[in-house]
């Protein structure tokens with residue numbers, strides 16, 4: 030499938046990974062002034078991950094439902110390990 034903007038075939042899936050880190054700080058009695066850290070930054074176990082979408086790697090267009098209007102298929106699912114699932118739009122309408 031070609032990109033509707035630049036006609037190239039160069040798709041990528043974009044995901045965002047947020048890493049949470051913490052660092053201990055000694056607030057003392059809560060008096061005014063700068064309070065120092067007592068240890069180094071430490072990674073938390075949980076990493077938050079979010080799929081942003083399918084993007085053209087040539088012109089940076091993010092593919093949306095609007096770009097797929099009038100086509101046979103739409104994006105049903107973007108899975109982190111399984112891949113991108115395209116679904117027949119006609120079947121979708123039939124089931125509604």
Ligand SMILES: [Zn+2]
Pocket residue numbers: 032033034035036037085086087088089090
């Ligand atoms: Zn493009």
